[in-house]
Amino acid sequence: MAKVDTSLVAHLPLFAGFKTEDLEEILREARSARYPKNSAIFEQGADAHGFFLLLHGHVRAAKTTPTGEQIVVRYVAPGETFGLAMALGLTQYPATATAVDDSVVLIWPTAAWPRLVERFPSLASGTLQTVGARLQESHTRILEMSTQQVEQRVAHALLRLAKQSGKKLDHGIEIDFPISRQDIAQMTGTTLHTVSRILSGWEQQGLVESGRQRIILRDPHRIVTLAERNPDSGPA
Template identity: 30%
Template sequence: MIPEHQLRQIALFKELDSAELAKLGAVIQERRIPKGSYIVYEGDPGPSMMFLLEGKAKVNLVSPEGKEIVLANLDKGEFFGEISVLTGEDRSANVVATTDCRLLVFPADEFKRHVSQYPGLAFAMMKELALRLRASSEKIGDLVLYDVYRRVARTLKGLAKLVAVGDEEKLLIEERPTHQELANMVGTSREMVTRALKGLEEDGCIIIDNKRIEVRKMPI
């Protein structure tokens, strides 16, 4: 039985009442996944949706030559696996734990039953899918319309979060990705990302401090 306070950490469940959450908690299971492990493999059957209770993960595809493309980065409270659950098809991408993770696993048949019973859950799902479609459209637009410099800038801005530092708030990436990881996110080479980061730093758009990046005014 998953307790209510844990379920409320999931954005999709925040607006549900206690009675609804109690029913969800009875059918959802918990799993722990170590850093670096595959949670989902492309092409596998998709019998469940999954929610990140703790940790971070990435959604990727890997070419036959071994080149990785990162489709999305997932944080605490987000979900994945919805495409297979809704379409009945196999998994469309891999999901890899980038930190140790705690997952909530929602069986597909139970998810469909609860969505049909609780309009609030269905609406929250539609809203989140619309936001993801918008993000995908923006990423495609970035690839078509922007050079690497601006694609890196937009990716960094998307990764950054407001953090209180003393008496002010700064837009920070507290665990900066490697140059190769950034290259996988924006669809370019590591060398091009290195040049773009150097240019952004010289232009005063970012400050790189050890493992952190402070994001300032971006050329986007």
Template identity: 25%
Template sequence: MEKYSIFAGWLSAGIPPGADFSLHLRALEEEGGANPNFFHGLDEDDIAALFAVSCVKAFAPGEAVFRQGEAHEGIFVILCGKIRVYYLGPSGRELTLAYWSAGNFVGGPHIFGECQHMWSGQAEEAAEVLVVPGTGMRALIEQRPRLAVALVEAMAHKGKCFSSLIQMLGTRSAAERLAQLLLLMAEMGGQRIGDRIIINRTLTQDELARLVGATRQWISATLERFREKGLIEVAPDRIVILDEARLRCSR
């Protein structure tokens, strides 16, 4: 119950201490991607009941949390760390759907099991999750309306995120998607110094490629093209946006 006592202290917070923002491809004009805290709105009895039917599991960086095509048995509420959710195509190419952090859950869209996972989840860093079996979740939401509301709100947030991703993939060029991603990263964690925005590089070119639906070689060439146009500077540990207005108009 030690971990339960920690999470009970989160009830008044919108985002758990240390939580990050979910990262997914979206248009800049859309509402930001702050993680909804799954525990927000639950009282101590709700949390105790949730923990009673669940177990806490730790994952090392790079370890699979669940795999596409495997039997679905429930969801995973992220307690700490970051989980990458991705789809593996028939050719073996990966498309990153989102990076989720503390306060959100992964393992959807199914909730109650009795099916297969539609995509995969992998720990991007050391992570702990609350493994909630589908049968236990079904029984709880029939009895606890606050838990049902938390689940609906989290599903609504995910639906909006994936709708935005589909729209971006279907209506924007790859260059536009990369420019949008750089601007999103700047918005979420960039350091503005004068007219410049410094983005510390936490994603490799391979990871950028999986987010925008491209190849690493294309990412490398397009970053170089942006650099030649005077839009960005590229260093091993950072990307610096030099001309935000022109980058927004990149095609």
């Protein structure tokens, strides 16, 4: 079991205000693991054996229906926690987590959570805020799906991804992990076909540059305009 350096996590909001020795105590309970690109981290419905902190890479959390359709719940960026099932009172993971890039995580065993929370109550409050933020995002997403057209939703999704995991280039912002049309469709409640058509259109207008599992926002500002555009304002 590798020793984990506190410097890796000390700057995270969740651990803000912790003393180095406390951090060490917390990290002592965790082990680290590496997941190669496209490998499963845990499966929806499996017993929640632990909770995770992503150190490197990118992870997709997806939910599957009984009939096999999938949606992407979220993409996890480095520094974020995931697989918190047990803290939320579940015994099984409600979604499947997959590494979309070579990824490194810290894993705490489920059993460690009650102990840690008792010892460090602020962990619970901190996690509460994290989960609260995710709840807000979910509500925003529901609002968007209820009131906006597909093009606007895709615009919002890309902007969010760019903000969370965008790499600045001189000619735009690149989303810093492999993401397919299908993935975007599953984030926005549409089909890969429609996403493809939209991106093709945007590409022609110079808004984006994209290829196989790769998207660069060339003109973020105009995409913001698109995202906020009232559907019936202005001509075609």
